[in-house]
Amino acid sequence: MIRQSRLHLCVWFSGDIRFDRVSIRGGCKRSNALRLMDGTERAEIVAEQRARYTSLFGRRALATAIVGMILAVFADAPAMADRLPTYGAPSPTATAGGVDTALVVSVDVSSSVDERRYRLQLEGIAAALEDPAVVSAIVGGVRGGILLSLVTWADRPKLALPWMRIASREDAAVAALKIRALPREPGDFTCLSGMLRFVTDKLIPQVPEPALKIVVDVSGDGSDNCNAEQPPREVRDEMASRGTTINGLPILEGREAATLEGWYKANVMGGPGAFILPAQGFEDFGRAIRQKFVIEISGAPLRSTTASAADFASETGMPLKTDAERPTQTLPAATLRREPVGGLRISP
Numbered sequence: 470m471i472r473q474s475r476l477h478l479c480v481w482f483s484g485d486i487r488f489d490r491v492s493i494r495g496g497c498k499r500s501n502a503l504r505l506m507d508g509t510e511r512a513e514i515v516a517e518q519r520a521r522y523t524s525l526f527g528r529r530a531l532a533t534a535i536v537g538m539i540l541a542v543f544a545d546a547p548a549m550a551d552r553l554p555t556y557g558a559p560s561p562t563a564t565a566g567g568v569d570t571a572l573v574v575s576v577d578v579s580s581s582v583d584e585r586r587y588r589l590q591l592e593g594i595a596a597a598l599e600d601p602a603v604v605s606a607i608v609g610g611v612r613g614g615i616l617l618s619l620v621t622w623a624d625r626p627k628l629a630l631p632w633m634r635i636a637s638r639e640d641a642a643v644a645a646l647k648i649r650a651l652p653r654e655p656g657d658f659t660c661l662s663g664m665l666r667f668v669t670d671k672l673i674p675q676v677p678e679p680a681l682k683i684v685v686d687v688s689g690d691g692s693d694n695c696n697a698e699q700p701p702r703e704v705r706d707e708m709a710s711r712g713t714t715i716n717g718l719p720i721l722e723g724r725e726a727a728t729l730e731g732w733y734k735a736n737v738m739g740g741p742g743a744f745i746l747p748a749q750g751f752e753d754f755g756r757a758i759r760q761k762f763v764i765e766i767s768g769a770p771l772r773s774t775t776a777s778a779a780d781f782a783s784e785t786g787m788p789l790k791t792d793a794e795r796p797t798q799t800l801p802a803a804t805l806r807r808e809p810v811g812g813l814r815i816s817p
Contacts, residue, residue, distance in 0.1 A: 567679030568634065569610030570766050572617050573668055577689035579623040580657045581723060586751045587653045590688070593755030594619070595645035597762050604638050606766040615766055616678060617644055622664035623656020624695075632677050660695035661687070661737070665704040665715070673713065682741070684765045688718035688758070690751075691725050692732045705739045714740035716765060718757055722750040742768065 576590050597603050598617075607615050614636030621629045629651050635641050668685055676683065685708070693701050705715055717733035725732070730747050738745050744764070748757035 566612045567681070568614045568616050568636075569612045569681050570615045570768070571632075571673075571676045571678075571680035571683045572615055572762075572765060573620060573672060573683075573685045574617065575620045575622055575626075575664055575668070575685065575687050575689075576629075577623070577659065577691075577720075578621045578654050578656050579659045579689070579691065581659075581690055584653060586690075589751045589754055591648055591651060593758045595648045596755055597759040598635070598641045598645045598648070600759050600762075603759060603762045603766065604641050606763050607635055607641065608637060610681075610766070612681065614640075616676060616680060618672060619648060619651070620664060620668060620672065621651070621654045622660065622667075623654065624658050624660055625656070626660075626664040626667040627654055628672065629654070632675065634678070658695050659689060659691045659693055660697065661689065661693040662697040662699055662701040662704055663695060665701060665708065666699070669704065669708045669711075669713065682714060682768065683712070684714045684716060686716055686718065686758075686761065686765065687733075687737050688720060688748075688754070690720040690723050690729070692729065693736070700736070702736045705737060709739035709741075709743075712741065714743050714765075716743055716761065717745045718748060718754075718761055719745070720748045720751055720754060 574594060576587075576594075578587060582590075607613075614634055616632050617630070617635055618628065618632045619630035621627050630644075630647060633640075633644060633647075635644055665685070665687075673683060708715055715737060717737040719729040719733040721727075721729060730745060733747075734745050746757050746761045746764075748754045
C-alpha cells in the first residue's frame with residue numbers, strides 16, 4: 470500500500486484488484502473505481518504512485534528547508550541588527566564632543582541652470598572648502614570640525630553628498646573632490662518648499678553627531694514656482710522654530726534678478742543669526758559662497774551693526790582673499806549690516 474496521509478491519497482491492491490480511496494478532508498473513503506487489472510498495469514500504476522509520492526516528499530522537504538532558513542534568520546536577528554546602519558548614532562570618526570556646525574548646502578539645478586552654471590556652483594563650493602580662510606574656520610571652532618552634506622533640487626530634492634565629517638584640510642580636500650565629481654540631476658521647476666521639507670524631515674534627523682548649530686545654505690536663481698501646498702515661508706518658520714538657521718544666497722541673474730533678493734529675505738532667511746548674501750550672477754557665486762562659509766561656520770559676532778569684510782577679518786583673525794587675488798572675481802569686498810528681522814545681510 471502507498472499512502473500519503475496528509476493529502477489522503479490511498480491506493481492498495483488485493484490480488485489483481487486495485488482499490489482507490491480518496492478523501493479531501495480526512496480519512497480514506499472507497500471510490501466506485503474497482504476493476505481487474507493484470508500485473509503489468511498494476512506495476513505501472515504502482516510506479517506512478519511512487520513517483521507522485523516522491524515528488525510530494527521532495528516539495529515537502531524543500532518547504533521544510535525554507536522554513537528552517539527563515540527561522541535561522543530570525544534567530545540571528547539581534548546580531549544582524551548590530552550590523553545594520555543606524556541614523557542619529559555617532560559615526561566611527563566622531564569625537565565625544567561632536568561638531569561645531571552641521572551645514573547643509575543646497576544647489577539649484579532647475580531648467581534655468583545649464584551645465585555651465587551647474588559647474589560654476591560646484592566649483593565654487595569645492596574651491597571654498599579648499600580656501601585657507603574656510604579651513605581655518607572649520608578647524609578653529611570649539612569642537613574643531615563640521616558636518617557637511619549637499620542637496621541638489623529642482624522638481625524634487627536629492628541627497629547628492631551624504632553627511633561627512635570635515636576636521637582637517639585633508640578632509641576638506643576629499644569633500645571638494647567628491648563635490649566636483651557630482652553629476653547634474655535633470656529638473657525643470659524651482660521647488661524650494663519641497664527641498665526645505667526634505668531637509669527638515671529627512672536630512673536633519675540623520676545628523677550623525679551632536680552639533681552646536683545646524684545651518685541650511687540655500688542658493689538659487691529664482692523663486693519657488695511649484696505651487697506647493699505649503700509655501701516656503703511656512704516650512705522656513707517651522708525649521709526656525711526648531712533652532713535651525715536658514716541662510717540665503719540668491720543668484721541675481723536672469724528675469725528675477727531685481728526682485729529675488731527681497732523674495733529670499735521674506736521667504737527663505739530665518740532662524741538664529743540668519744543672513745542673506747547675494748551673488749551678482751553665477752560668475753560671482755564662488756566669491757559669495759566662500760565668504761558665506763566663513764561666516765556660517767565661524768559664527769563670530771560683530772561688534773558693530775555695519776562692518777566691512779576687512780573689519781570682519783580683523784575681528785575673527787581669518788583673512789578673506791581680496792578680488793585682486795582672484796582675477797576672475799571682479800566685485801568689491803562685501804559689507805555686513807544687520808537686517809530689521811534680526812539677521813545679517815551682505816551686499817557688494
